[in-house]
Amino acid sequence: MNGGARMSENKIVLIKRKTRLEELVVRYNTIQQAQFYIERLGADFSDYISEDLNYRKAVETAVIELSAVGRVQLLERQHVPNFIFGDEDTVVVLGQDGLVANTLKYLREQPLIGVNPDPQRWDGVLLPFTVKDLRLLLPDVFRGRREVREVTLAKAELNDGQSLYGVNDLFIGRKTHVSARYLLQLSGTAEQQSSSGIIVSTGMGSTGWLRSVLAGAAGIARSAAGIGLAGSVAAAGLAGADAEGRLAWDHPHLYFTVREPFPSRTTSAGLVFGQIGSDQPLRIISQMPEDGVIFSDGVESDFLEFNSGVEAVISLAEKKGRLVV
Structure with a gap:
């Protein structure tokens, strides 16, 4: 031409x-x-x-x-x-x-x-x-x-109006990845937690950070209990995953995992893994006096500040990614 x-x-x-x-x-x-x-x-x-x-x-x-x-x-x-x-x-x-x-x-x-x-x-x-x-x-x-393939995105929206999207995953925690304190709420259940952060993954991100965390958790459970749990994402409870643990890019749910939750007199470790749907967002209220952040897709330099009193609603994004194939 x-x-x-x-x-x-x-x-x-x-x-x-x-x-x-x-x-x-x-x-x-x-x-x-x-x-x-x-x-x-x-x-x-x-x-x-x-x-x-x-x-x-x-x-x-x-x-x-x-x-x-x-x-x-x-x-x-x-x-x-x-x-x-x-x-x-x-x-x-x-x-x-x-x-x-x-x-x-x-x-x-x-x-x-x-x-x-x-x-x-x-x-x-x-x-x-x-x-x-x-x-x-x-x-x-x-x-x-x-042909254009649609990609489900994750969205974090703060109560001050700021928002951030994720294609693979969102991280919510401390900038230095040390212990983060927050209140976690999902489907009417609330829990005070202390952990090294929360990861929220999309279908596209199911073979990345999420797979690593769940495979590690399955391996720990297998060694500790002496039972034959498979260490794949599919075995860890992701509905719709294929044999290799992959979810479709347009999968209609997000999954969250809590990294290294620490149970104590004031914190619990019961609500550590779950599904986020269109009518079931995840709410997190920060209790971190400083260095609280939310970033996406591994880009720590592009983040939302997430310090004490700020509330984040994690949900499916209202828009889709569109990749030409």
């Missing part, structure tokens, strides 16, 4: 990230100083250079391919939380998977295309396309001819 045939009315937002090399240069000011630091640790600096070159080439190629079919705006990862996406925008993310998840939660159901910039380096579960696919792919997306 030549420039004269470009679909100029279609706006495409291309999301990119800093490479490891770029982050090192920011930290150490020059490539030479970054190289000295890496090689002093015994690491291979040429791998950093190779990754950077491949990613830069992927960005350049993506811009060329996308410019043939629409208007392209290049956006750095750190600007995504404050960027206002248009309702008709199409979003292209030059991965890894984490960048896809951390972009999806800021969209209002605009279609997102995950692109693998370096298939030899990254597997990319959420990156089904390469930069060479874009010129043929985008016109089909504009016309609604590509």
Whole structure:
């Protein structure tokens, strides 16, 4: 498709990230100083250079391919939380998977295309396309001819009006992951707790943090009781999980787990795992004088403060993520 045939009315937002090399240069000011630091640790600096070159080439190629079919705006990862996406925008993310998840939660159901910039380096579960696919792919997306998979999101909403979405999971606890105090409420049951935090997971996040926590819990129970509990997510009680413990991306429930709950004279450890549905939100009232936080998808720098007296309602989000496949 030549420039004269470009679909100029279609706006495409291309999301990119800093490479490891770029982050090192920011930290150490020059490539030479970054190289000295890496090689002093015994690491291979040429791998950093190779990754950077491949990613830069992927960005350049993506811009060329996308410019043939629409208007392209290049956006750095750190600007995504404050960027206002248009309702008709199409979003292209030059991965890894984490960048896809951390972009999806800021969209209002605009279609997102995950692109693998370096298939030899990254597997990319959420990156089904390469930069060479874009010129043929985008016109089909504009016309609604590509399959789009919906993704259930989690939402944390505070009583001061602030909110945060999660694609894989939410973490509620202390910034340093030490003991957090709070009141937990679900379906008419309330419990004072002290723990190292609460994890709320979506269907997409069922194979991540949630799987790790539940597999560990099952292993502890098996060793302690001497009985043959399976250590998979499916065996841990997730309705609808497949044989490998995976839930569908559009699974209609969230699951919460309490990490390392500590029972005492004033705290309990009964309400430590459960399901959150559309008519069954989880309510948490913070009793942490400082360092209480809620963050999503492992991005600790993008958080809500969650200190004493603040109430959070954890529920299914009112919007869905939409991934082009």
